[in-house]
Amino acid sequence: MSGVLAVLELAVGGSGELKLHKMALEALAAAKRIGAELGLPVSAAVVGSGVGPVAAAVAQYSVEKVFAVDHALLAAYTPDGYSIALKQLVAATGAKYVVFPHTYQVRDFAPKLATSMGQVLASDVVGLRVEDGALVLVRQLFQGKINADLRFPGDGPHFVSVQAGAFRADGLEAGAAPVEAFTPELSAAQIRTKPLELFRESSRAVDLTAADIIVSVGRGIREAENIGVVQELADALGAELAASRPICDNGWLPMERQVGSSGQTVAPKMYVAVGISGAIQHLVGMKGSKVVVAINKDPEAPIFEVADYGIVGDLFEVVPALVAELKK
Amino acid sequence: MKIVVAIKQVPARDSLLKVNGEGTWIEDADLAYEINEPDAYALEAGLQLREKEGGEVVVICVGPDRATQTIREALAKGADRAIHIETYEETVGDPLALARVLAAALSEESPDLVLTGLQSDDLGFGQTGVILAEVMGLPHGTLIMNIEVSEGGITVKRELEDGWFQNVEIPLPALLTVQSGATKLRYATLMGIKRAKTKEVKQLDISDLQTESEPTIAVSRIYLPEKSKKSVVFDGPARESAAKLVEKLRFEARVI
Numbered sequence: 001m002s003g004v005l006a007v008l009e010l011a012v013g014g015s016g017e018l019k020l021h022k023m024a025l026e027a028l029a030a031a032k033r034i035g036a037e038l039g040l041p042v043s044a045a046v047v048g049s050g051v052g053p054v055a056a057a058v059a060q061y062s063v064e065k066v067f068a069v070d071h072a073l074l075a076a077y078t079p080d081g082y083s084i085a086l087k088q089l090v091a092a093t094g095a096k097y098v099v100f101p102h103t104y105q106v107r108d109f110a111p112k113l114a115t116s117m118g119q120v121l122a123s124d125v126v127g128l129r130v131e132d133g134a135l136v137l138v139r140q141l142f143q144g145k146i147n148a149d150l151r152f153p154g155d156g157p158h159f160v161s162v163q164a165g166a167f168r169a170d171g172l173e174a175g176a177a178p179v180e181a182f183t184p185e186l187s188a189a190q191i192r193t194k195p196l197e198l199f200r201e202s203s204r205a206v207d208l209t210a211a212d213i214i215v216s217v218g219r220g221i222r223e224a225e226n227i228g229v230v231q232e233l234a235d236a237l238g239a240e241l242a243a244s245r246p247i248c249d250n251g252w253l254p255m256e257r258q259v260g261s262s263g264q265t266v267a268p269k270m271y272v273a274v275g276i277s278g279a280i281q282h283l284v285g286m287k288g289s290k291v292v293v294a295i296n297k298d299p300e301a302p303i304f305e306v307a308d309y310g311i312v313g314d315l316f317e318v319v320p321a322l323v324a325e326l327k328k
Numbered sequence: 329m330k331i332v333v334a335i336k337q338v339p340a341r342d343s344l345l346k347v348n349g350e351g352t353w354i355e356d357a358d359l360a361y362e363i364n365e366p367d368a369y370a371l372e373a374g375l376q377l378r379e380k381e382g383g384e385v386v387v388i389c390v391g392p393d394r395a396t397q398t399i400r401e402a403l404a405k406g407a408d409r410a411i412h413i414e415t416y417e418e419t420v421g422d423p424l425a426l427a428r429v430l431a432a433a434l435s436e437e438s439p440d441l442v443l444t445g446l447q448s449d450d451l452g453f454g455q456t457g458v459i460l461a462e463v464m465g466l467p468h469g470t471l472i473m474n475i476e477v478s479e480g481g482i483t484v485k486r487e488l489e490d491g492w493f494q495n496v497e498i499p500l501p502a503l504l505t506v507q508s509g510a511t512k513l514r515y516a517t518l519m520g521i522k523r524a525k526t527k528e529v530k531q532l533d534i535s536d537l538q539t540e541s542e543p544t545i546a547v548s549r550i551y552l553p554e555k556s557k558k559s560v561v562f563d564g565p566a567r568e569s570a571a572k573l574v575e576k577l578r579f580e581a582r583v584i
Contacts, residue, residue: 013492079458079468104489108470111423111455115462120424120545123453136548142450145345146354147553154544192467194497196483201493213583237584249509262487270583291581293573294559300344304559309576312563321570326584 023101025169049075062175144302220275278303366445404516
């Protein structure tokens, strides 16, 4: 087809019925953008075992074709199984661009797949455009402080993964595409790692998603003893207290209060980020908030990119001043 | 067990970054550098594993002369020896080319386990480890929280999304990228710093390890991102800023 192929991930965990990962259709939206910009047909692929029903659901979007890449050895995800199967699909279809959502699973196998075809994955892409007939991809460096334009100098196939929220899936058009079964040649001996059962650890007693206002604390707080400073602000606002990952890793707040790609995804009326620089892993968990307030000493911190209101300053001065002001 | 830990030196986390005049890289003259934080966790995992299983920890680092400082710090924390692949440019932008250089330098080492951080804080491709595994022909695991040595290999705990974890059995030799924050980082002791001075640092030149190959990905320009959202930011004295913010939240955003 020598077009664009979107590889749509399945959701992790859960039980029984397979369904798409919440970012899967964003990859399809990015693939459609590339297809539209370069005038190339767009297909989609779903990988696993018994993926027929999911592929049929994807076929209700406007795409050329949906490939159901199906094999008993793909029932459990392994980087070897997925890379080998997708390499065969990319070769068989002659896809010029292969687009993934930038998920933990994609980070685990897509660089391997690209390497096995002599290519480099353009990872975590946030935007794209065409210049002089060539695709230019935008990705972030230095944790979001600087952007870079990337190009693919070679003939491809070119591999791209897109950041959560960078391409919107809600504009995807409906259609009726044929589903084509693709059975890769795969043997158990080729799969070197053995995945065991999935499990969860925290009980998630705190449901941050129900909070109207969240005050969230990051590594700017420096020490566990200082958490109280931010707790006072949360109390003054009637807010739930949350945190970025380093705070929970250090055990300063329980894991169930973590916001971000490895914690909860929240969208409150107001999200106050205190001493949080705004690494993408945190932003994906809160950028749907209605009003974002950032307090940080670094005026270049990426958190200000998503903030409606901000204060640049030392949180140990700013937060008590805010509490005093709120109590007036 | 022979453990190799690939580490990188990056600008310190709080650095104020400026793009150079050509838009090719950042102004680096006045920057302070430190170990890429995710790699510090990989080093920690390697040191802990050696303490449990015996063997040695070898750090490998690609970077200019200034990377010597970061290598010395890794040795002071307890790594047994180091390999420094010296570069003459500020950055190697192609992770596949970089992985090939690392693989060439490691060809005589035949490690049982190669560890890296999950991503770098500068380029952030988040894939050098996985590419290196493929180039070296090793099985791999990413976002690793815990490593247990078992019969004929290792059992690792991987972090997945949405609070899920999974144990995976991997035969050795293998490559792992280590999740940040899963353990506490150690500090170098005075004794460690003293000992580091006598430890071996093998110096290699990147041009002796590079293979002729066309890059498949190229950075054409770097720049400061345009703000996508219009934000109102106060940067005066704390009390003044606080008063202005509360007024905005009450009367403009109307969220309190």
